[in-house]
Amino acid sequence: MIPVEMDAWVVARPGPVSTRPLRRVRVPVPAPGPGEVLVRVEACAVCRTDLHLAEGDLPPRRPRTTPGHEAVGRVAATGPSAGRLTPGTRVGVAWLRSTCGRCRYCARAAENLCPYSAYTGWHADGGYAEYLTVPEDFAYRLPEEVPAEKLAPLLCAGIVGYRALLRSDLPPGGRLGVYGFGASAHLTAQVAIAQGATVHVLTRSATARELALELGAASVGDAADPPPEPLDAAILFAPAGELVPVALAALDRGGTLAVAGIHLTDIPALNYRRHLFQERTLRSVTANTRADGREFLGIAAAHPLRVATTPYPLDAADEALAALAADRVEGAAVLLPGRFA
Ligand SMILES: [Zn+2]
Ligand SMILES: [Zn+2]
Numbered sequence: 507m508i509p510v511e512m513d514a515w516v517v518a519r520p521g522p523v524s525t526r527p528l529r530r531v532r533v534p535v536p537a538p539g540p541g542e543v544l545v546r547v548e549a550c551a552v553c554r555t556d557l558h559l560a561e562g563d564l565p566p567r568r569p570r571t572t573p574g575h576e577a578v579g580r581v582a583a584t585g586p587s588a589g590r591l592t593p594g595t596r597v598g599v600a601w602l603r604s605t606c607g608r609c610r611y612c613a614r615a616a617e618n619l620c621p622y623s624a625y626t627g628w629h630a631d632g633g634y635a636e637y638l639t640v641p642e643d644f645a646y647r648l649p650e651e652v653p654a655e656k657l658a659p660l661l662c663a664g665i666v667g668y669r670a671l672l673r674s675d676l677p678p679g680g681r682l683g684v685y686g687f688g689a690s691a692h693l694t695a696q697v698a699i700a701q702g703a704t705v706h707v708l709t710r711s712a713t714a715r716e717l718a719l720e721l722g723a724a725s726v727g728d729a730a731d732p733p734p735e736p737l738d739a740a741i742l743f744a745p746a747g748e749l750v751p752v753a754l755a756a757l758d759r760g761g762t763l764a765v766a767g768i769h770l771t772d773i774p775a776l777n778y779r780r781h782l783f784q785e786r787t788l789r790s791v792t793a794n795t796r797a798d799g800r801e802f803l804g805i806a807a808a809h810p811l812r813v814a815t816t817p818y819p820l821d822a823a824d825e826a827l828a829a830l831a832a833d834r835v836e837g838a839a840v841l842l843p844g845r846f847a
Contacts, residue, residue, distance in 0.1 A: 508535055508544070508582055513843070514635030515823045516570040520562030523831040527560040528573075528634075528824045535637045538585030542639045545597060548846045549654035550633030551576035551689070551815075552826045552839040553662045554745070555601070558769050559628060560827055567629045574841070575601040575626040576661040577633025578654040588642045597645040598803075599633060600661040601625050602793055604641050618669075618793040625793075634823050636843050646799055649807055654846065656813040659689050659838035660806055661799075667694035667743070668802035669794040670766035674739035675787075676703055683737040685729060685753050686744030687714035689838035690766060693811055694741065696721055697802075700809045706733040709744070713836065721812060732756055741766050747773040754781040754788060762787040815840045 511532050518529035538544040556573040558564045577599040581591050591597060605612050606622035617623070626632045626640065648657055667690035676682050679702045684691050687709040695705050699722045707718035707726045715726040725734050729749060736758035742749055742765045750773045753763045763786070776782060814837025818826040826839040 508637075510534060512636035513820060514572045514631070516572050517560050517566060518570060520560060520566060522561055523557065523828050526824060528827060530821070536631065536639045538583055538588065538639045540586045541588050541641050541643065542585040543581045543588055543591050543597070543642045543645065544583040544585070544637055544639050545577065545579040545599060545645070546582040546637055547577050547579040547633050547635060547843055549578045549658040550574040550841045551658035551661065551663065552823070552830055552841065554688070554830065555662070555768055556627065557827055557830055563769055564628065571628065572631035572633075572635050572638070573627040574633030574635070574638075575599065576658045576663070577626075577638060578648060578657045578661070582637065584642070585639070591642045591645060596648045596650055597640075598648045598657065598661045599626055599638060599640045599645055600665060600799060601627075602796065602799075603630055603644055615795065615797065618795050618798075623793070634820070634841060636820070644796065646803055648803070655815050655817055655840045655842065658840050659813055659815060660693065660803065660811075663689035663838055664693045664806060664811075665794050665799045665802050666690060666791065667741075667766060668697060668805070669798045670694065670741045670743075670764045670791045671698060672798070673762075673789050673791050674741050674764040675762045676739040678702060680704070680738035681706065681735055681758075683708060683733050683740035683753060683756055684723075685709070685740060685742045685749050686746075687711065687718050688743060689814075691741070691743040692717060692721060692814060692837065695723060696811045697805055697809070699723075700805075706735075706737065708733065711833070717814065737761055740764070743767065745770050747771040750774075750788065751776055751781050754786055757786045759784040760786070762789060764789045764791050766791050814838065817842055820844065
């Protein structure tokens with residue numbers, strides 16, 4: 507039985523988290539549109555992008571939108587002309603919600619760059635709610651045996667981190683530097699280690715350094731420390747532009763630095779000889795394609811990853827966001843609606 511109304515959170519007025527930009531509301535359960543399915547949410551992870559949306563770093567695309575783009579649940583109903591996913595199917599709803607399928611970027615398998623793309627929790631209501639809708643072509647099938655709380659962080663932290671790993675051009679058996687060690691980095695590091703990389707983790711958080719060693723990092727250091735050996739590739743997960751020259755200077759000849767975040771503070775002036783010469787490359791990472799998502803979820807199913815999570819009831823979404831803003835969350839914060847908490 508699908509209820510008429512549900513609990514949800516909306517970004518009422520974007521602003522600093524201290525001004526409580528999220529508001530709890532009772533709203534009608536949405537009806538799935540053409541090609542969409544309705545998903546009953548079992549867990550939704552909290553991403554740093556949700557914080558950027560709540561605080562207004564990413565301007566709202568529509569008023570009073572429900573954030574959340576790492577939702578795990580089951581199909582509760584199908585809309586007109588949907589039917590690939592039947593009711594009861596376990597699915598994940600991620601950041602990329604739709605693309606045009608016709609532009610030059612979509613045509614060359616770069617749908618992450620589609621100018622007509624839309625995003626869950628930004629252009630449409632997301633998973634800080636008991637139900638949400640998603641175009642079925644953009645939902646991922648998920649395994650049955652893993653708890654929802656441990657699957658949710660894979661949907662953005664995992665998938666976008668995996669794209670950053672691909673963009674870092676790490677050679678097989680190479681040396682990877684990981685700058686910052688939150689939800690996304692701890693998953694990406696495990697994939698790189700499983701694939702044979704030597705991983706050096708540089709982060710200011712002492713508890714994150716401990717976790718990195720437990721997960722198999724070869725060394726850990728403070729964010730601005732030089733790694734013990736030159737790096738073939740590096741990924742910057744911390745939203746700190748001042749670490750760009752630090753990471754570039756740590757690269758070996760021909761190395762690549764990929765910046766994983768959607769938002770970065772200003773990058774200080776670079777020195778050509780110290781930071782770029784010898785064919786070092788600086789790259790951004792923009793969202794992901796569905797192929798990245800399927801590939802990563804396949805890897806996660808084959809090499810079960812340790813997913814560090816801190817559960818919060820859905821009622822405490824604003825507290826979870828405030829904890830993330832204050833760097834007080836270990837691993838990923840995950841919201842659980844009442845009946846799953
Ligand atoms: Zn397109
Ligand atoms: Zn995200």
